[in-house]
Amino acid sequence: MFNDPIARSSRLSVMNFLNEAANRYPTAISFASGRPAESFFSLERWLGAVPVFLDHMARKNGSSVSLAEKRLAQYGPTAGIIEALVAEQLRIDEHIACEPERVVVTAGCQEALSLLIPALCRAPGDVVLARNPTYIGATGVADFAGIEIMPVEPLAGEDWARTLARVAAELRHAGKTPRGLYLTPEFDNPTGTVLNEEQRRSIIAGCVEHRIVVLEDNPYGMFRFEGATTPAMAALDDAGCVVYLATYSKTLCPAVRVGAAVVPKRLFGSASEADRLLAELSERKSFVTVNTSQVTQAIVGGVLLEQQGSLRAMVERPRLHYRRNRDALLSALHLAFGARNGEVSWNRPAGGFFLSLSLPFEFAREQTAACARDHGVIVMPMTFFTLDETHRREVRLAFSNTEESEIEAGVERLARYVDAQTSLVH
Numbered sequence: 274m275f276n277d278p279i280a281r282s283s284r285l286s287v288m289n290f291l292n293e294a295a296n297r298y299p300t301a302i303s304f305a306s307g308r309p310a311e312s313f314f315s316l317e318r319w320l321g322a323v324p325v326f327l328d329h330m331a332r333k334n335g336s337s338v339s340l341a342e343k344r345l346a347q348y349g350p351t352a353g354i355i356e357a358l359v360a361e362q363l364r365i366d367e368h369i370a371c372e373p374e375r376v377v378v379t380a381g382c383q384e385a386l387s388l389l390i391p392a393l394c395r396a397p398g399d400v401v402l403a404r405n406p407t408y409i410g411a412t413g414v415a416d417f418a419g420i421e422i423m424p425v426e427p428l429a430g431e432d433w434a435r436t437l438a439r440v441a442a443e444l445r446h447a448g449k450t451p452r453g454l455y456l457t458p459e460f461d462n463p464t465g466t467v468l469n470e471e472q473r474r475s476i477i478a479g480c481v482e483h484r485i486v487v488l489e490d491n492p493y494g495m496f497r498f499e500g501a502t503t504p505a506m507a508a509l510d511d512a513g514c515v516v517y518l519a520t521y522s523k524t525l526c527p528a529v530r531v532g533a534a535v536v537p538k539r540l541f542g543s544a545s546e547a548d549r550l551l552a553e554l555s556e557r558k559s560f561v562t563v564n565t566s567q568v569t570q571a572i573v574g575g576v577l578l579e580q581q582g583s584l585r586a587m588v589e590r591p592r593l594h595y596r597r598n599r600d601a602l603l604s605a606l607h608l609a610f611g612a613r614n615g616e617v618s619w620n621r622p623a624g625g626f627f628l629s630l631s632l633p634f635e636f637a638r639e640q641t642a643a644c645a646r647d648h649g650v651i652v653m654p655m656t657f658f659t660l661d662e663t664h665r666r667e668v669r670l671a672f673s674n675t676e677e678s679e680i681e682a683g684v685e686r687l688a689r690y691v692d693a694q695t696s697l698v699h
């Protein structure tokens with residue numbers, strides 16, 4: 274079912290569909306795009322960090338700044354030129370004990386996914402697991418590579434280790450092998466939810482037991498609004514099964530296209546297996562992007578130097594902005610739907626860019642278009658992110674890139690659409 278070509282092409286055409294909706298209804302208020310807020314982009318300041326990185330590079334190599342500049346403009350090492358700075362930031366901001374030699378700098382997290390998923394799933398019958406719903410960038414990679422992607426969610430009363438054991442046994446019975454588990458444990462895209470520490474530890478235990486590599490994607494972890502921080506899975510991973518995926522798309526901006534994959538020192542206890550995966554990652558990358566743009570690595574590297582290794586202070590203003598938007602969205606939802614006795618419900622994300630809303634009727638492509646056309650608001654059906662036929666009454670609301678002043682009006686429009694639909698149904 275999950276390799277069903279119609280479902281596959283429908284998942285792959287989602288982005289076009291949304292762009293078309295936004296172009297066709299330009300005055301619609303959009304909760305569709307999970308882009309970072311542009312008001313915090315500071316390209317001039319970030320470009321100004323390039324000389325800081327060049328000075329650092331020159332000092333490190335014992336060369337002149339003009340030679341460092343020439344080297345920067347040249348092809349570069351596949352694993353990158355800012356691994357030490359990335360490792361330091363992950364140590365400070367995420368408490369991940371990370372050595373620079375284990376870091377491969379990638380063209381965003383997306384490149385890391387498109388290299389790692391096929392590297393892990395090489396034999397026919399190799400399968401990647403993911404939560405359902407899940408980020409479309411991961412499912413898209415699997416779809417294009419012809420790799421089966423299987424939903425994995427605990428049944429009632431089941432812990433994650435048992436879930437993974439059950440799914441691994443079912444797959445083995447069907448002649449298949451789970452090789453990877455893709456997860457966004459912190460403020461998941463699309464649901465906005467968090468896996469707690471117990472769940473993270475249980476997933477690690479299950480993955481170690483069944484030799485499944487966790488791909489821990491964490492673009493939103495720096496944007497926590499409240500509550501205690503949960504350790505990154507890579508920071509809890511003593512056994513060696515978590516590959517951590519970092520990105521600077523949300524902390525700086527997507528245009529840098531700089532992210533990183535951190536491979537543990539041992540994979541399921543084996544140093545040589547871990548080294549093989551690390552080497553394969555670089556080899557594959559060398560035939561895809563050769564190396565991540567050294568110019569944009571210099572921007573990220575320069576900013577990391579200026580910020581003395583931690584991006585926490587720099588993301589404080591955007592973090593508060595996203596929190597204000599989240600609060601505005603929660604208030605608007607309460608105002609519009611609070612009196613509906615739970616017919617419409619939603620979660621309260623403690624961080625990140627996304628909230629999920631449950632409606633009293635199914636909401637798919639057709640409804641997205643009608644809602645944009647007739648009521649001037651664009652939201653994302655959760656089915657765009659699902660791997661099966663579930664979650665048909667849910668939508669994702671992104672609050673990162675919508676003006677606070679538009680949030681209430683957008684929710685009012687959505688409420689009018691919901692009213693119109695429910696009066697048809699009743």
Ligand SMILES: Cc1ncc(COP(=O)(O)O)c(C=O)c1O
Pocket residue numbers: 307380381382383384408410457462490492519520521522527531532
């Ligand atoms: C969960 C998740 N992973 C990865 C990405 C893409 O990251 P990058 O820009 O680093 O490729 C996104 C972007 O929206 C995302 O939501």
